[in-house]
Amino acid sequence: MADYLQIEWHPDDDWNDVIHVRMVSSGFSATGGPYYVHRVALAQFGDNLDRYPIEPDAVPELSISYGRLVGTPPESVFDLPPVLRIRIEAVDRTGHLVAAALITDSESDQRAELRMETGYGALQRFREQLRKAEGAPMDGVARLE
Secondary structure, X not given: OOOEEEEEEEEOOOOEEEXXXXXXXXXXXXXXXXXXXXXXXXXXXXXXXXXXXXXXXOOOEEEEOOOOEEOXXXXXXXXXXXXXXXXXXXXXXXXXXXXXXXXXXXXXXXXXXXXXXXXXXXXXXXXXXXXXXXXXOOOEEEEEO
């Protein structure tokens, strides 16, 4: 079985989506959600996947936290750690990438992490699937292998 990271989304209202994340590798799987995310944030994550090459100081990341905002924008941060984080990092200049996903339970110490190797071709297919989350509210699934 190939490792994969999957994001599934459903419209919650005119501005927000509800997403579920599934992480699968040989002998391991975890599902997290529901997470409520502003549709713009999901679209921005997708737009950031178009970068080539991915630079260490501009890593595409989707991070969802709950709690209250502390600080003055744009430096505001949530006072609780993320319940979901997905990052795509370059391993080297030859096209090797690592997708890292973290799911935590904000009410317990449980967490699941996945790090899997991928490449720009798979990332492009994932990006094309995420494009469906842009614009009009609709259901969708994007899978990175």
